[in-house]
Structures are given as C-alpha cells and as structure tokens.
Amino acid sequence: MPLTFVNKRVMATEIAAGVYCIDGGGGNFYLCVEDEGLTLIDTGMPGRAELVWDLIAQIGRQRTDLTRILVTHADMDHAGSLAVVQAATGAAVFAGAATASLLRQGRSPSHMPFPVQWVIDRFIRYGAVSAATITQFADGDVLPILGGLQVLATPGHTLDHFSFYSVAYGVLFAGDALNTRNGRLQSTPPRITADPDAARHSAIRLLELAPAVIACGHGTPFTHHSADDITTLFNELRQ
Numbered sequence: 034m035p036l037t038f039v040n041k042r043v044m045a046t047e048i049a050a051g052v053y054c055i056d057g058g059g060g061n062f063y064l065c066v067e068d069e070g071l072t073l074i075d076t077g078m079p080g081r082a083e084l085v086w087d088l089i090a091q092i093g094r095q096r097t098d099l100t101r102i103l104v105t106h107a108d109m110d111h112a113g114s115l116a117v118v119q120a121a122t123g124a125a126v127f128a129g130a131a132t133a134s135l136l137r138q139g140r141s142p143s144h145m146p147f148p149v150q151w152v153i154d155r156f157i158r159y160g161a162v163s164a165a166t167i168t169q170f171a172d173g174d175v176l177p178i179l180g181g182l183q184v185l186a187t188p189g190h191t192l193d194h195f196s197f198y199s200v201a202y203g204v205l206f207a208g209d210a211l212n213t214r215n216g217r218l219q220s221t222p223p224r225i226t227a228d229p230d231a232a233r234h235s236a237i238r239l240l241e242l243a244p245a246v247i248a249c250g251h252g253t254p255f256t257h258h259s260a261d262d263i264t265t266l267f268n269e270l271r272q
C-alpha cells in the first residue's frame with residue numbers, strides 16, 4: 034500500500050517507490066526520494082514551499098538533500114514556489130530554453146485566452162531565479178534520477194513544455210501535456226493550449242509509452258488504470 038501522509042498542511046501520496054505526489058491545491062507536484070538526493074518536479078503555486086518542507090521532514094530527510102528542481106513549464110501553478118524552494122536549498126534548476134528565460138523574469142508563457150492572457154502579462158509575476166541556478170535541458174537528455182529520467186519535449190499546452198519518463202519505474206511526469214481531472218485521462222484543454230496540433234502529437238507520444246503511472250499537474254495520478262484508459266484517448270487523438 035502506498036503511504037499517505039496527511040496533516041493540516043500537507044497531503045502527499047507515494048505513487049511509486051520513493052515518488053510522492055504533493056497535492057498543492059490547484060495543482061500537483063512531485064518529490065523523488067533517492068539516497069543520493071531529492072528531486073522536485075514542479076513546485077506548485079506561490080506559497081507552497083511549506084508543503085515541501087513538511088514532506089521532507091516526514092520522510093526523515095533534510096531540506097539541503099533537495100539537489101534538483103525540474104520544471105515542466107513556466108506557468109505560475111508549476112513555477113510559483115520555485116524561487117523560495119531554490120533559495121532555501123541551493124538546488125539546481127533544470128528547464129527548457131524558453132522556460133529558463135521566463136523563470137529568470139518570473140513571467141508566464143502565452144497560451145491563455147484573451148483577456149486572461151492580457152491580465153497575466155501585465156500583472157502576474159512569481160519569484161524569479163537567477164540564470165546561474167538554471168541548467169537547460171533538451172529533448173532526448175537523460176537525467177540521473179529514478180534510474181535514468183528521459184527528458185521529452187511535449188509542446189502544445191505551452192510551446193516550451195517538457196515531460197519526464199522513468200523506464201525503470203514506469204512513471205511518467207506529464208506536466209500539463211496530459212491531465213487526469215475528474216478521473217479521466219485527457220489532453221490539455223484546447224482553450225488553454227498554445228498549439229493544438231503540437232499538443233495532440235505530444236499526447237500521442239506520451240500515451241505510446243504506456244506508462245504504469247501517469248503523474249500529471251492536475252487530477253489524481255493514475256496508478257491502477259487499464260490499457261483501455263490509454264487506448265481510448267489514443268484513438269480519440271489519432272482521428
């Protein structure tokens with residue numbers, strides 16, 4: 034049985050050995066726990082650092098064990114707590130090239146309908162990180178996490194969006210390229226998608242991996258799905 038920790042501030046579920054989903058309220062992010070160090074995948078909205086500290090304390094590790102933060106894309110519900118967590122841990126940040134540029138400015142990518150995007154561009158900022166903390170990755174890179182974590186370019190929701198897949202663990206971190214809102218596997222909603230055709234191809238690419246665990250930015254992670262859950266969406270997208 035996966036461990037579930039619940040207290041007044043944090044709810045985290047172990048979705049694979051040493052892989053925790055943190056329910057940040059408004060979005061999920063993930064902590065990978067290994068002897069040699071901890072890796073955070075996305076950071077939730079601003080103000081979510083406490084959730085990370087609580088989970089790290091509950092598993093008996095130190096904040097300074099957090100050595101890497103991977104960012105799927107620069108939306109505020111994924112990068113909002115990045116600056117605070119990075120500053121407290123000294124962790125290295127990994128992101129795509131365009132995302133890295135946005136993270137240095139605390140700005141969000143363009144993919145929302147007008148006038149939401151107009152408001153975001155003018156008024157919404159989250160904590161920025163310095164260029165020196167960021168290492169850029171690219172499609173095809175393999176990071177030394179979870180037995181070799183594949184970096185997959187999955188543009189569409191935003192133009193610079195990445196997903197991560199561990200073959201050894203069968204875990205896919207899909208960011209917003211897929212979601213499991215309302216218990217249903219779906220691709221990114223068209224109204225918040227920068228490039229629908231790219232999004233379709235990206236989702237197909239991820240489904241072809243037939244991941245055992247599908248960990249998205251939104252919705253409860255899929256750990257006990259059937260092949261039908263994957264083929265239903267696959268066939269929908271292939272039409």
Ligand SMILES: [Zn+2]
Pocket residue numbers: 106108190209
């Ligand atoms: Zn997003």
